[in-house]
Amino acid sequence: NAGVTxxxxxxxxxxxxxxxxxxxxxxxxxxxxxxxxxxxxxxxxIHYSVGAGITDQGEVPNGYNVxxxxxxxxxxxxxxxxxxxxxxxxxxxxxxxxxxxxFGDGTRLSIL
Amino acid sequence: AQSxxxxxxxxPVFEEAPVELRCNYSSSxxxxxxxxxxxxxxxxxxxxxxxxxxxxVESINGFEAEFNKSQTSFHLRxxxxxxxxxxxxxxxxxxxxxxxxxxxLTFGQGTILTVHP
Numbered sequence: 001n002a003g004v005t006x007x008x009x010x011x012x013x014x015x016x017x018x019x020x021x022x023x024x025x026x027x028x029x030x031x032x033x034x035x036x037x038x039x040x041x042x043x044x045x046i047h048y049s050v051g052a053g054i055t056d057q058g059e060v061p062n063g064y065n066v067x068x069x070x071x072x073x074x075x076x077x078x079x080x081x082x083x084x085x086x087x088x089x090x091x092x093x094x095x096x097x098x099x100x101x102x103f104g105d106g107t108r109l110s111i112l
Numbered sequence: 113a114q115s116x117x118x119x120x121x122x123x124p125v126f127e128e129a130p131v132e133l134r135c136n137y138s139s140s141x142x143x144x145x146x147x148x149x150x151x152x153x154x155x156x157x158x159x160x161x162x163x164x165x166x167x168x169v170e171s172i173n174g175f176e177a178e179f180n181k182s183q184t185s186f187h188l189r190x191x192x193x194x195x196x197x198x199x200x201x202x203x204x205x206x207x208x209x210x211x212x213x214x215x216x217l218t219f220g221q222g223t224i225l226t227v228h229p
Contacts, residue, residue: 040222042220090156100146101217
């Protein structure tokens with residue numbers, strides 16, 4: 001069972017570059033989310049989706065875009081990378097009702 | 113809005129000692145409660161969850177947590193820790209949202225548990 005798959009696992013970017021973090025799940029989950037993890041701050045919600053074609057902003061959405069064209073995929077785009085976006089990014093998915101979230105292994109992103 | 117406070121950022125203990133990791137939450141509606149564990153350089157794994165029913169929930173590796181509605185707490189306990197329990201632990205709360213509402217998951221700041229030999 002693949003679960004939630006994130007690519008790449010590591011990435012180094014220069015300030016101003018753009019890139020897309022990929023997330024795919026094979027559990028037919030309706031809900032998908034992107035979080036960033038920074039030391040001492042837990043995980044903070046960037047964007048989320050309640051189904052294909054539906055996305056909304058979370059707690060820290062600035063500088064990031066998302067789209068959900070299929071149930072399986074939920075890519076996160078950095079439009080113009082900034083050093084403040086250096087972080088570990090986690091994608092998560094869950095089914096409806098009281099189902100818990102399943103997390104990917106994360107993408108470690110460094111912006112120079 | 114909901115929030116989660118983990119009262120200790122770091123908890124050092126010796127092997128075979130008991131441990132309690134504290135978590136308090138605030139929410140104006142009913143919630144689901146979770147504990148996740150993150151081992152070094154890995155993603156988050158669900159440790160245990162409270163959805164409804166019995167207020168005491170247990171994991172397969174000896175951890176337990178008790179939902180206390182009056183104190184809005186969900187503390188994590190283990191009577192005897194092992195070296196392998198060294199990890200960061202996150203408490204999280206999600207509103208018991210119905211229909212197509214997202215039910216945002218809010219995390220605490222995390223507690224680093226370090227078990228010493």
